[in-house]
Amino acid sequence: MSSIKDIQEEIVSEFEILGDDKESTIFYIMELGGSLEEFPENERKEENIIKGCQSKVWLIADEVNGKIHYQADSNTDITKGLISLLIRVLNNRRPEEILSADLNFIDRIGMGSIIGSQRSNGLSAMIKQMKLYAYAFQTKQNA
Amino acid sequence: MSLNIDQIRGLFPVLHQEVHGKPLIYFDNAATTQKPQAVLDALTNYYGNDNSNIHRGAHALADRATRYYENTRDSVREFIHARESAEIIFTKGTTESINLVAQTFGRKFIGKNDQIIISTMEHHSNIVPWQMLCEEKGAILKIIPINEAGEILFEEFEKLLSPKTKLVSIVHASNALGTINPVKKVIDAAHAVGAKVLLDGAQSTSHLEINVQELDCDFMAFSAHKLYGPTGLGVLYGKREVLESMPPFLGGGEMIKEVTFEKTTYNDIPFKFEAGTPNIADVIAFKSALDFIKELGKPAIKAHEDSLLAYANERMKDIKGFIPVGTASDKVSVLSFNINGMHPFDVGQMLDAKGIAVRTGHHCTQPLMKRFGIEGTVRASFAVYNTKSELDKLAEGVAQIARFKNK
Numbered sequence A: 001m002s003s004i005k006d007i008q009e010e011i012v013s014e015f016e017i018l019g020d021d022k023e024s025t026i027f028y029i030m031e032l033g034g035s036l037e038e039f040p041e042n043e044r045k046e047e048n049i050i051k052g053c054q055s056k057v058w059l060i061a062d063e064v065n066g067k068i069h070y071q072a073d074s075n076t077d078i079t080k081g082l083i084s085l086l087i088r089v090l091n092n093r094r095p096e097e098i099l100s101a102d103l104n105f106i107d108r109i110g111m112g113s114i115i116g117s118q119r120s121n122g123l124s125a126m127i128k129q130m131k132l133y134a135y136a137f138q139t140k141q142n143a
Numbered sequence B: 001m002s003l004n005i006d007q008i009r010g011l012f013p014v015l016h017q018e019v020h021g022k023p024l025i026y027f028d029n030a031a032t033t034q035k036p037q038a039v040l041d042a043l044t045n046y047y048g049n050d051n052s053n054i055h056r057g058a059h060a061l062a063d064r065a066t067r068y069y070e071n072t073r074d075s076v077r078e079f080i081h082a083r084e085s086a087e088i089i090f091t092k093g094t095t096e097s098i099n100l101v102a103q104t105f106g107r108k109f110i111g112k113n114d115q116i117i118i119s120t121m122e123h124h125s126n127i128v129p130w131q132m133l134c135e136e137k138g139a140i141l142k143i144i145p146i147n148e149a150g151e152i153l154f155e156e157f158e159k160l161l162s163p164k165t166k167l168v169s170i171v172h173a174s175n176a177l178g179t180i181n182p183v184k185k186v187i188d189a190a191h192a193v194g195a196k197v198l199l200d201g202a203q204s205t206s207h208l209e210i211n212v213q214e215l216d217c218d219f220m221a222f223s224a225h226k227l228y229g230p231t232g233l234g235v236l237y238g239k240r241e242v243l244e245s246m247p248p249f250l251g252g253g254e255m256i257k258e259v260t261f262e263k264t265t266y267n268d269i270p271f272k273f274e275a276g277t278p279n280i281a282d283v284i285a286f287k288s289a290l291d292f293i294k295e296l297g298k299p300a301i302k303a304h305e306d307s308l309l310a311y312a313n314e315r316m317k318d319i320k321g322f323i324p325v326g327t328a329s330d331k332v333s334v335l336s337f338n339i340n341g342m343h344p345f346d347v348g349q350m351l352d353a354k355g356i357a358v359r360t361g362h363h364c365t366q367p368l369m370k371r372f373g374i375e376g377t378v379r380a381s382f383a384v385y386n387t388k389s390e391l392d393k394l395a396e397g398v399a400q401i402a403r404f405k406n407k
């Protein structure tokens, strides 16, 4: 499996192909949302909603063989696209890898100016929540 | 007379720019309109030549600033055809104007078990001040229901009226739907039971001829920034006898006649309600905005905007997945809609990528969104400087975005 760094490089070069055209970039992000794994209907509940996102985002995580498996969903397609990028980078990794990950692809593709400040805050909230899960599983593993 | 829109666009510097590499198309006019050069010039002129505090100084600058400030009050009087300029109070905006009425008129004249009537389509600024008052006084808030088109059910409103009704506070034109309410009928029916009426004119004043004497409303609240004028400034109109019966709002300078530690007597209207140094620069610049509207003429503005709305409806109606929200027969130029299967945020963001500025979300009308069972809408709202070719771009954009989920 490729490293976090390699996957980020892949994403950056995909976005480079789209160039400066904001429109095609946004459409691309929306399409990415379609690649998300189906979210379990019974997990679509209040306690799984990430605070700090303007759109609704549900996130759950479990541990499979010491690695974290994330599942997420949103009521907006652009947000789903953003989540799918995060999941692509962070899914099925050990907690310490996730905790030490430097997610520089976001700045490198200029995500802030693509999605605007409100959604950028939401994106930060998602990353924080993903890392929080990693921290919780790490603590459990070390216990 | 039809307007020369190209020439009008030339008066608005902000319109001539690109966003995300595309020419800006500004369709968020119900949130705030752009400002003509004359308003910008008036602001610079004031600070560059006339800046001084008003109503007090015995010097040339203070005199000039006071004169210009009061000239705007006269222009506002003329703009809404009030009887006299003393009935025009400057506030921070519609929100403050409504709160002023709640905190003064409301606190004095509305008591336990009295009723206040608003409609389902109110902006939060015409809901929350009344909820606060009701909580404080033990008064009751009643809501006029609406139909699927977004029109109030007048017979239901009549049923709510009773001698307990002290105030009816209703939006003249809805910011979220565009619906123009039959306010004359509402006012007459409310007066028949002895209730006062406040009109939220935030959205109506830029589109419709307003004559507060003919309407016979007791209050009208509106904002300068939705009228091609500066932000942070609004108006409360009130009938003289009603304003005089009300206690002051804020205490401080300007609003007093005489202060001793034993007793303070209050100034006459409008000054009684304008405590402290007001927003002098913006008041003065607001006159240029009113002059701009007057020169074009409301009927010509309305005719242009109506033709834009009709054209927009025509262009959008066959787009697969297009769902209009708010289809009242009488509307100002607001086009609220959703796209089947898509969240309004996403639609708004994709339109933004095309250089098209629209508003998405609940538009500060959450109870209204709940009534329609939706989270929000995409809202394109048109002003005098918008064009049919801009609407073509909107329609093409919406069609392309809609295909994403409506193949």
Ligand SMILES: Cc1ncc(COP(=O)(O)O)c(C=O)c1O
Residues within 6 Å of the ligand: B030, B031, B092, B093, B094, B095, B096, B123, B125, B126, B171, B173, B174, B175, B200, B202, B203, B223, B234, B364
């Ligand atoms: C119908 C309506 N009422 C009240 C307001 C509040 O106006 P302001 O924010 O200028 O006080 C608005 C503005 O969005 C509005 O559209």
